[in-house]
Amino acid sequence: MGDSLNRHLRTRIAVLCQELSRWPTIRERIETVGGGATLDELLAAVTRAPQPPDDARVKELLDEIAQIGDAIGLPSLTSELRGPVPRLPGGSYSHAQIAWVCPAARCGRVELVEDEDGVPTCVMSGSTPLAPYPPARGS
Secondary structure, eight states: OOSSOOHHHHHHHHHHHHHHHHOTHHHHHHHHTTOHHHHHHHHIIIIIOSSOOOHHHHHHHHHHHHHHHHHTTOTTTTOSBTBOOOOOOOSSOOSSOOEEEOTTSSSOOEEEGGGOSSOOEEGGGTSEEOEEESOOTTO
């Protein structure tokens, strides 16, 4: 087990988190076809585990959720192959907040401030508000 999930898994988790956050009924649809326990295990592994999650097990769970997504008519529920993901600017930048990011730093989810009406939440970590980016000075 490493210190953090690999980039590909983090991206897949970000996609799932974003979908679950925007469309709460997706969870209900997953539960309706018997996928609730799989989703709960994934959420626990990613957000509540005292140790970093095991890449192999997280991949298995994401693959199961992807299959469930296919079965309920939601292909690409955990796929990063949907279009460009906004990249945060590199190098020097102003310290004005430009985005919201994963509060647990366990996925690559990014929501631009200009695209949101309020503070978006991470349903995978119990509706925790996303963290501001860049962080406030001294954080």
